[in-house]
Amino acid sequence: GNSVTQMEGPVTLSEEAFLTINCTYTATGYPSLFWYVQYPGEGLQLLLKATKADDKGSNKGFEATYRKETTSFHLEKGSVQVSDSAVYFCALVKQGGKLIFGQGTELSVKP
Amino acid sequence: NAGVTQTPKFQVLKTGQSMTLQCAQDMNHEYMSWYRQDPGMGLRLIHYSVGAGITDQGEVPNGYNVSRSTTEDFPLRLLSAAPSQTSVYFCASRPTGESSYEQYFGPGTRLTVT
Numbered sequence: 321g322n323s324v325t326q327m328e329g330p331v332t333l334s335e336e337a338f339l340t341i342n343c344t345y346t347a348t349g350y351p352s353l354f355w356y357v358q359y360p361g362e363g364l365q366l367l368l369k370a371t372k373a374d375d376k377g378s379n380k381g382f383e384a385t386y387r388k389e390t391t392s393f394h395l396e397k398g399s400v401q402v403s404d405s406a407v408y409f410c411a412l413v414k415q416g417g418k419l420i421f422g423q424g425t426e427l428s429v430k431p
Numbered sequence: 432n433a434g435v436t437q438t439p440k441f442q443v444l445k446t447g448q449s450m451t452l453q454c455a456q457d458m459n460h461e462y463m464s465w466y467r468q469d470p471g472m473g474l475r476l477i478h479y480s481v482g483a484g485i486t487d488q489g490e491v492p493n494g495y496n497v498s499r500s501t502t503e504d505f506p507l508r509l510l511s512a513a514p515s516q517t518s519v520y521f522c523a524s525r526p527t528g529e530s531s532y533e534q535y536f537g538p539g540t541r542l543t544v545t
Contacts, residue, residue: 356536362538363537363538363539364474365536366534369533413532417527418476418479418489419464419476419532419534422473423472424471
């Protein structure tokens with residue numbers, strides 16, 4: 321079946337450090353891939369997306385590239401800020417529109 | 432636009448009580464869904480609806496009922512609350528026919544069952 325696996329958290333970084341959160345998926349065909357972010361006490365917001373192989377999604381300094389050959393969609397940011405502290409969810413969707421989420425990775429950025 | 436709204440924000444129930452979590456959206460989205468969020472498990476789909484009058488089960492439907500009488504509203508009913516239903520519940524919506532399938536989430540309802 322379809323599934324998403326993320327690296328376990330929590331991830332703790334200092335401000336301006338480089339961030340990578342790994343995400344791999346299992347799915348037949350060509351799912352669309354997403355990163356959602358959940359700030360403390362809030363609902364999920366779409367951070368970025370990619371709908372086909374080799375697409376790069378980007379937003380707010382975050383990037384992720386859809387890698388079909390490694391079934392991965394790793395999230396990266398060159399210089400994190402305290403305001404990036406949140407829980408990050410990788411997700412996929414296939415035809416029919418049901419989202420399948422990873423377990424979430426908590427990021428804490430210290431000044 | 433208010434987007435997706437959920438009420439209440441917080442709720443405490445005793446085992447066996449029933450209640451309804453409310454969800455409404457003002458974006459004229461056909462597709463609506465309910466998720467529960469538990470630590471270390473991400474979000475799991477409870478029920479979803481592709482339009483008024485049409486609902487279907489998700490991954491974890493037991494103990495929950497839904498109905499969709501209008502495009503705007505999609506309430507979630509707990510028939511007889513159990514401690515295992517302690518969770519944070521999110522409602523989401525999206526338009527149908529969108530190839531990107533981006534969903535819009537409400538702020539959540541934190542439910543505790545004692």
